[in-house]
Amino acid sequence: MPFHLTADQDLIRKTVREIAGAFEGKPADDLDRERAFPKEQIKALGQLGLAGMLVPAELGGPGTDAVSFVLALEEVARASGVVALVLNNLNALGTFPLATRGTQEARDRFLPQALAGETFLAWALTEPQAGTDLGGVATRAAKKGDAYVLNGLKSFVVGASDASAILVFARTSEKDGLTAFVVPASAKGVRIAPPERTMALRGSDMAQVFLKDVEVPAALRLGDEGSGTALAAQCNELASLGAAAIAVGVMQASLEDAIEYAGQREQFRLPLKQFQAIQFLVSQLDVELRASRLLAWAAADLRDRGEDASAAIAAAKLYAGEAAKLVTQKSIRIHGGAGFMRELPVERFNRDARALSVYAGTAEAERAILAAKALGL
Ligand SMILES: Cc1cc2nc3c(=O)[nH]c(=O)nc-3n(C[C@H](O)[C@H](O)[C@H](O)COP(=O)(O)OP(=O)(O)OC[C@H]3O[C@@H](n4cnc5c(N)ncnc54)[C@H](O)[C@@H]3O)c2cc1C
Structure with missing residues (x-):
C-alpha cells in the first residue's frame, strides 16, 4: 500500500521528534535507572496538545487523526519507551474515555488539567x-x-x-x-x-x-451501567494501536544505534559494516522495521477512514511487538559485548521491547482477534 503523509502529519512527526529530542539519551536512561515517573516530559508534551490527541475538537481536544497519533507515539518512543507508554495510556485510556463518556461534572473536574499534561489519569x-x-x-x-x-x-x-x-x-x-x-x-x-x-x-x-x-x-x-465492557474494548484497541507505534519507535532507536556502532567499531582493520554478515543482519532488521511501521500506519489510516480497524490493529500490534524483540536483540548482537552494558541504551531497548507483546493485549489475545476475523468465529 503506498503511503503518503499529509503536510500536517509530517509536521506533527517533525515537531514531536524535536520535542522528544530533549529527553533522548541520558534523560531517558536516568528515568529508567531512577524509575522516575516522567511528569515533566508529559507536561511538555501536553503543552503541545499531545495528552488528548484522540479527544474530538467539539469536546475540547485537538481531534488529531489516528495516523498522527501513531506518528507522535513513534517519535516519543524513539526517545523513551516509558514516556511513550505513559503518554499512550493518558491518551487512549485516560483523556479519550473521560472526554467521550464522562458527565459534564467529571469532565470539568478532571479533563482540563489532564489535557494540559499537568495531571495523569x-x-x-x-x-x-x-x-x-x-x-x-x-x-x-x-x-x-x-x-x-x-x-x-x-x-x-x-x-x-x-x-x-x-x-x-x-x-x-x-x-x-x-x-x-x-x-x-x-x-x-x-x-x-x-x-x-x-x-x-x-x-x-x-x-x-x-x-x-x-x-x-x-x-x-x-x-x-454495563457499558464498561464495550468501553474497555474500544479504549484497549486504541492503546494497542499506540503500543504498535511504541514498538516501531523503540525499533527505530535500536536500529539507528546498531548502524552507528557498525560504522564506528573496527575489527580486522575494517568497520563492522563492511562484513556481509552484519550487512545482512541490518537489512533483515530494516525490513522488520519497515513492515511494522507500514502495518501501524495502515491500521491507523483505516480507522481514520471510519472503517473497522480491529483486525488491522491486532495485526500491527502483534507483528510490531514480536519484531521489536527481534530487532532489539539483534541490535545487541551487533554491539558485541558492549551491548550488554548499562552505559549503552540497546539493553534498555531490548527490555522495553519485551513488555510490548503483553501490554495492551497479549500476542495470544491478538492472534485470537485475527483468527476470529479470518475464520468467522
Ligand atoms: C507494561 C504494562 C502496562 C500495563 N498497564 C496497565 C494499566 O495501566 N491498567 C491495567 O488495568 N492493566 C495494565 N496492564 C495489564 C495488562 O493489561 C495485562 O497484563 C494483560 O491484559 C494480560 O493479563 P495477565 O498479565 O493477567 O496475563 P494472563 O491473562 O494471565 O495471561 C498469561 C499468559 O496466558 C496467555 N493466555 C491467556 N488466555 C489465553 C487463551 N485463551 N488462549 C491462549 N493463551 C492465553 C496470555 O496471552 C499470556 O501469555 C499492563 C501490563 C503491562 C505489561
Missing part, C-alpha cells in the same frame, strides 16, 4: 484474577442512593500514585457487563501500593490499587 481494569479474561473482574460497585460504593483490588495500574483520578472498572451486578467510574485518587478508601519493580518501561509507576468502601457519586460514572 490512570486506568484500572486488570485484577489478580482478571487479565486477558475480564470475566474474572471481581471489583464490585454497590448502588447507595445517588452514589456507588466500590470494593476490590486492581493490578498493573500505570501511574497510579501520580493520577488525579483512576478509571476503575467494576461490576454493578452479576449478569451485566462492567461499569466504569472516575474515582478521584484522593477519595477515602483508595490505597495505592508502592510501585512494582518492573523489568522494563521503568518509571511507569505501575502499582496495585486497593478500593475499600470507596464512595463515588453517580455523576462520576462513565456511561451507563
Whole structure:
C-alpha cells in the first residue's frame, strides 16, 4: 500500500521528534535507572496538545487523526519507551474515555488539567484474577442512593500514585457487563501500593490499587451501567494501536544505534559494516522495521477512514511487538559485548521491547482477534 503523509502529519512527526529530542539519551536512561515517573516530559508534551490527541475538537481536544497519533507515539518512543507508554495510556485510556463518556461534572473536574499534561489519569481494569479474561473482574460497585460504593483490588495500574483520578472498572451486578467510574485518587478508601519493580518501561509507576468502601457519586460514572465492557474494548484497541507505534519507535532507536556502532567499531582493520554478515543482519532488521511501521500506519489510516480497524490493529500490534524483540536483540548482537552494558541504551531497548507483546493485549489475545476475523468465529 503506498503511503503518503499529509503536510500536517509530517509536521506533527517533525515537531514531536524535536520535542522528544530533549529527553533522548541520558534523560531517558536516568528515568529508567531512577524509575522516575516522567511528569515533566508529559507536561511538555501536553503543552503541545499531545495528552488528548484522540479527544474530538467539539469536546475540547485537538481531534488529531489516528495516523498522527501513531506518528507522535513513534517519535516519543524513539526517545523513551516509558514516556511513550505513559503518554499512550493518558491518551487512549485516560483523556479519550473521560472526554467521550464522562458527565459534564467529571469532565470539568478532571479533563482540563489532564489535557494540559499537568495531571495523569490512570486506568484500572486488570485484577489478580482478571487479565486477558475480564470475566474474572471481581471489583464490585454497590448502588447507595445517588452514589456507588466500590470494593476490590486492581493490578498493573500505570501511574497510579501520580493520577488525579483512576478509571476503575467494576461490576454493578452479576449478569451485566462492567461499569466504569472516575474515582478521584484522593477519595477515602483508595490505597495505592508502592510501585512494582518492573523489568522494563521503568518509571511507569505501575502499582496495585486497593478500593475499600470507596464512595463515588453517580455523576462520576462513565456511561451507563454495563457499558464498561464495550468501553474497555474500544479504549484497549486504541492503546494497542499506540503500543504498535511504541514498538516501531523503540525499533527505530535500536536500529539507528546498531548502524552507528557498525560504522564506528573496527575489527580486522575494517568497520563492522563492511562484513556481509552484519550487512545482512541490518537489512533483515530494516525490513522488520519497515513492515511494522507500514502495518501501524495502515491500521491507523483505516480507522481514520471510519472503517473497522480491529483486525488491522491486532495485526500491527502483534507483528510490531514480536519484531521489536527481534530487532532489539539483534541490535545487541551487533554491539558485541558492549551491548550488554548499562552505559549503552540497546539493553534498555531490548527490555522495553519485551513488555510490548503483553501490554495492551497479549500476542495470544491478538492472534485470537485475527483468527476470529479470518475464520468467522
Ligand atoms: C507494561 C504494562 C502496562 C500495563 N498497564 C496497565 C494499566 O495501566 N491498567 C491495567 O488495568 N492493566 C495494565 N496492564 C495489564 C495488562 O493489561 C495485562 O497484563 C494483560 O491484559 C494480560 O493479563 P495477565 O498479565 O493477567 O496475563 P494472563 O491473562 O494471565 O495471561 C498469561 C499468559 O496466558 C496467555 N493466555 C491467556 N488466555 C489465553 C487463551 N485463551 N488462549 C491462549 N493463551 C492465553 C496470555 O496471552 C499470556 O501469555 C499492563 C501490563 C503491562 C505489561
